[in-house]
Amino acid sequence: MGKLKGFFMTLFSLILFLTGVFYVIKHDRSNYMGILYTDYNDLSKQEYQKGFKTLDECKQWAYDTADGQELEDGSWDYECGIGCEIKDTGFQFRKWSCENVTKGNLFSELKDRIRDLSITDGDTITSSMTITGHARNMFYEGTFPVTIVSSDGLVLYNGLAVTDGDWMTEEFIPFTIEIDYFDPQGSAEGLLILENDNPSGLDEYDFTYVVEVVFPE
Template sequence: MKLFLTMMMAFVFLGFGCVAPDNDGDDFGIEPMDEITETLDLAMEEPEDMSAINVTLPVPGSTVTSPLNVVGSARGNWFFEASFPVVLKNAAGGTLAEGVATASADWMTENFVPYTVTLTFASQPAGSAGTLTLVRDNPSGLPENAEWLDVPVVF
């Protein structure tokens, strides 16, 4: 038993002797908090090119009628199985039309892919406002993957 205790104590002392401070003199290689914060700030910077979707038609603020043809291009990660949802709402937030924009080229890319969708809706009071919402398809349902683009329109 004495031999066992002696060996255990030797391992413990040798173990502590093997842990050496890093070059900064910090014990156990722990980084100062300001270095960690700086690293996190760099990781959270937005990329220079944040545009992931473009709408060619309708132009924001333009007058729209039914049927509404929506045309544009989006990066491949906006699509799932070559499509993503599109919703047209009135000023009160009521849904007037829903549709699915479909890619007209290979969507399995990081590049821009053209899309189209046609929405049919009941006529609205002239001059009233609405919003066309293009929603990134998010099959995972994870909030961090949720993205959308609102395009203001006039009826």
């Protein structure tokens, strides 16, 4: 009788434990998490906070934290999302994957410089590949630089995006990237990086657009 009672007590404790785990998981995935990038030019500099019940609370945390650290306007940004998890630790900075993501002004402005890109996160990139899209405020004399790097930061390819349109316009114009041969150097994945051509050389005018890509086996 004592053994049977002990068995049921153990089973009851296990049920309570699993119930608590499921509650925490469900609770965590219903709340917002904030990620603060304290230096927009170095995304490895991050702070994060979990448990916000609303998007507004998450945003307010980001602004309050930035104010508390006296970060200059335009030097930092944030993301707020639900169910955030580390997506890939192989890159040089922690990357998060979240649901219902809301991004700050700098991220939004950056995102709005590139549209209709024919390659998206998770796509395979190969030699002798043509990539197309539309861009604005990225060009100088009709081109902007393109780089492919491996997950450990090794530069695999340098090239140019080219347009035949009026590159000085503020409107979106089409561009083409002709990827020549490149060697993945044994890496399975990496980044396609589109950078605005910045003849001023001033960091505050630099912008990059990053796509996570997969290399063929």
